[in-house]
Amino acid sequence: MVRPPRQTKPCAFCGRPFTDRKRWSGRGQWDEVLYCSRGCRADAARQRRRA
Numbered sequence: 001m002v003r004p005p006r007q008t009k010p011c012a013f014c015g016r017p018f019t020d021r022k023r024w025s026g027r028g029q030w031d032e033v034l035y036c037s038r039g040c041r042a043d044a045a046r047q048r049r050r051a
């Protein structure tokens with residue numbers, strides 16, 4: 001099995017690409033991660049509530 005050491009994907013909130021982190025990939029959570037940071041995650045939740 002060959003896997004790239006680091007994956008990247010765009011943040012669902014700010015659109016910036018961010019890389020996988022050990023604490024995500026180690027738990028198999030990479031697919032569930034949508035935001036590059038806590039700040040983006042919090043802002044996204046705030047926007048959702050407002051809308």
Ligand SMILES: [Zn+2]
Pocket residue numbers: 011012013014015016035036037040
């Ligand atoms: Zn972001």
